[in-house]
Amino acid sequence: MSFQVFGIPVSRGVAIGRAVLVASSRVDVAHYFIAEAQIESEIQRALRARDVVAAELEALKQDLPGDAPHELAALLDVHLMLLHDDALTGATKQWIIERHYNAEWALSAQLEVLARQFDEMEDDYLRERKADLEQVVERVLSALAREQGHAPVDAASVVQRDFAGEDPLLLVAADIAPADMMQFKRSVFHGFITDIGGKTSHTAIVARSMDIPAVVGTREASRLIRHDDWVIIDGDAGAVIVNPSPIMLEEYRFRQRQSELERARLTRLRHTPAVTLDGERVELHANIELPADAAGAIESGATGVGLFRSEFLFMNRGGELPSEEEQFIAYKAAVEAMRGMPVTIRTVDVGADKPLDRMSASELRHEHVLNPAMGLRAIRWSLAEPSMFRQQLRAIYRASAFGKVRLLIPMVAHLGEVRQILESVKKVQQQLTDAGQAFTKVDLGVMVEIPAAAVMLPLILRHVDFVSVGTNDLIQYTLAIDRADEAVAHLYDPWHPAVLQLLSRSIAESVAAGKSVSVCGEMAGDPVFTDLLLAMGLRSFSMHPSQIPSVKQRILRADAARLARVLPQVLASEDPQREAQAVFASHKVTHSLQ
Numbered sequence: 338m339s340f341q342v343f344g345i346p347v348s349r350g351v352a353i354g355r356a357v358l359v360a361s362s363r364v365d366v367a368h369y370f371i372a373e374a375q376i377e378s379e380i381q382r383a384l385r386a387r388d389v390v391a392a393e394l395e396a397l398k399q400d401l402p403g404d405a406p407h408e409l410a411a412l413l414d415v416h417l418m419l420l421h422d423d424a425l426t427g428a429t430k431q432w433i434i435e436r437h438y439n440a441e442w443a444l445s446a447q448l449e450v451l452a453r454q455f456d457e458m459e460d461d462y463l464r465e466r467k468a469d470l471e472q473v474v475e476r477v478l479s480a481l482a483r484e485q486g487h488a489p490v491d492a493a494s495v496v497q498r499d500f501a502g503e504d505p506l507l508l509v510a511a512d513i514a515p516a517d518m519m520q521f522k523r524s525v526f527h528g529f530i531t532d533i534g535g536k537t538s539h540t541a542i543v544a545r546s547m548d549i550p551a552v553v554g555t556r557e558a559s560r561l562i563r564h565d566d567w568v569i570i571d572g573d574a575g576a577v578i579v580n581p582s583p584i585m586l587e588e589y590r591f592r593q594r595q596s597e598l599e600r601a602r603l604t605r606l607r608h609t610p611a612v613t614l615d616g617e618r619v620e621l622h623a624n625i626e627l628p629a630d631a632a633g634a635i636e637s638g639a640t641g642v643g644l645f646r647s648e649f650l651f652m653n654r655g656g657e658l659p660s661e662e663e664q665f666i667a668y669k670a671a672v673e674a675m676r677g678m679p680v681t682i683r684t685v686d687v688g689a690d691k692p693l694d695r696m697s698a699s700e701l702r703h704e705h706v707l708n709p710a711m712g713l714r715a716i717r718w719s720l721a722e723p724s725m726f727r728q729q730l731r732a733i734y735r736a737s738a739f740g741k742v743r744l745l746i747p748m749v750a751h752l753g754e755v756r757q758i759l760e761s762v763k764k765v766q767q768q769l770t771d772a773g774q775a776f777t778k779v780d781l782g783v784m785v786e787i788p789a790a791a792v793m794l795p796l797i798l799r800h801v802d803f804v805s806v807g808t809n810d811l812i813q814y815t816l817a818i819d820r821a822d823e824a825v826a827h828l829y830d831p832w833h834p835a836v837l838q839l840l841s842r843s844i845a846e847s848v849a850a851g852k853s854v855s856v857c858g859e860m861a862g863d864p865v866f867t868d869l870l871l872a873m874g875l876r877s878f879s880m881h882p883s884q885i886p887s888v889k890q891r892i893l894r895a896d897a898a899r900l901a902r903v904l905p906q907v908l909a910s911e912d913p914q915r916e917a918q919a920v921f922a923s924h925k926v927t928h929s930l931q
């Protein structure tokens with residue numbers, strides 16, 4: 338039966354393929370693809386874990402005291418029976434063989450399938466056995482996690498399966514932690530659908546950086562969609578069509594071809610400098626998450642990296658932090674790949690919806706930290722761990738010997754923080770000099786993401802070389818809207834007059850102070866806001882590489898002086914979005930953060 342689910346469109350385009358469900362388990366489950374040669378050993382891992390659990394259950398049964406209620410022994414028998422049932426073991430094996438899933442993923446995928454069968458059972462007693470099945474699977478997952486010598490993979494080691502000739506796969510999940518997204522980054526998925534999340538949640542940002550269609554905040558897609566269902570993701574409308582009719586399928590295939598043609602047309606702008614009609618030159622930089630993304634930045638025609646989100650180097654490491662050497666190698670790789678163009682490395686920004694490991698935003702919110710977005714995040718965490726902070730600074734400074742490096746600090750709100758940062762920088766420079774390590778001048782910048790920083794920017798500007806406005810967080814903190822919470826996604830409004838005031842003041846004050854200013858939040862990559870940002874005097878944008886061509890096209894058609902003249906009308910309006918549409922460019926752009 339065909340049906341539709343609606344959510345928030347976060348990454349545009351159309352994807353058509355088969356659904357792959359990623360189960361949300363209480364146990365931390367790694368999802369990655371294994372190589373052909375690993376299939377047998379992965380099956381053996383799964384079987385070993387099953388045997389360990391079987392032995393545990395047998396031992397529990399033996400140890401039951403004589404007066405234990407007999408239901409307890411019967412329950413253990415049920416668990417043992419479920420454990421050995423071919424519907425669990427045999428099918429798990431099939432997921433490993435056919436899809437190359439790792440054992441944990443295969444097991445949780447099969448749990449998902451069986452859980453639905455239990456849900457559909459008429460008999461109350463049988464239906465309730467679902468909870469037993471979940472317990473059994475969680476025991477096996479724990480046994481897998483305990484297994485000695487099996488390190489969870491990091492993003493770099495995820496096996497890229499060759500799916501040529503097979504149906505495209507679309508990922509469906511209740512929630513995907515940014516750490517997990519990184520693992521999928523270079524894998525096979527052609528689209529993402531999640532139950533929770535907002536337009537600028539980090540999961541959405543990573544999906545956009547992969548340039549594949551995604552819809553988040555669907556609330557129940559992962560409950561309604563089944564493994565292997567045919568699914569269309571309409572990343573422009575935020576719609577998910579499950580088991581589409583042949584006519585619908587044909588219509589979307591046509592749209593898919595059209596957008597591919599449009600992309601191909603835009604890539605021809607790659608080597609065209611971004612200059613407005615009245616001759617204003619604009620820098621279009623790239624946002625990257627891993628050094629390997631620099632290749633995409635070059636390919637898209639970026640003139641530098643405006644935001645290297647270094648925290649992704651810190652994820653999926655089982656709590657261990659990357660060493661100075663490891664970080665240095667990663668930063669150097671990005672710097673060298675950019676061939677002399679500037680690389681802005683942001684110090685680690687973990688916390689809020691970006692925990693170090695694969696805990697999801699909702700888990701973090703509900704179980705661990707009272708209010709993570711307002712907690713020990715970004716520079717607050719770095720300053721609370723001074724040796725970790727200096728280690729990262731040393732790695733960044735050392736990379737400066739290989740190209741143009743800029744240092745960017747996230748979430749600054751206090752002048753005291755700026756002073757502490759400057760002290761750390763000084764100390765690190767001394768340490769490197771003492772150790773005979775080479776480095777060159779590194780410009781220091783801070784992100785304007787907290788309204789306090791925007792309001793007191795002239796004071797901050799005295800101490801730094803540049804600023805970068807992080808509109809994702811600036812909007813979140815100005816409007817008190819959790820950017821990852823779909824329940825308030827309709828209130829996340831980049832056009833809110835308060836946001837526009839803070840943004841335009843930040844740009845104007847930086848320009849007046851003679852300091853360079855950039856915007857690296859999602860607004861910068863959305864062509865709907867290009868005229869507005871140009872009107873505010875912005876001449877440096879940083880965005881996902883895939884967004885550069887359409888923003889550049891917008892810049893090439895803009896008259897910056899004319900836009901600046903009508904800006905006061907937009908800022909004074911009670912409905913800035915409508916006013917902007919009326920007074921800015923005459924042609925229409927369809928994609929918006931709105």
Ligand code: PEP
Nearest residue numbers: 807808809810857858859
């Ligand atoms: C922002 O807040 O706009 C930003 C670019 O940083 P992040 O999205 O990583 O929080």
Ligand code: MG
Nearest residue numbers: 786807809810
């Ligand atoms: Mg931010």
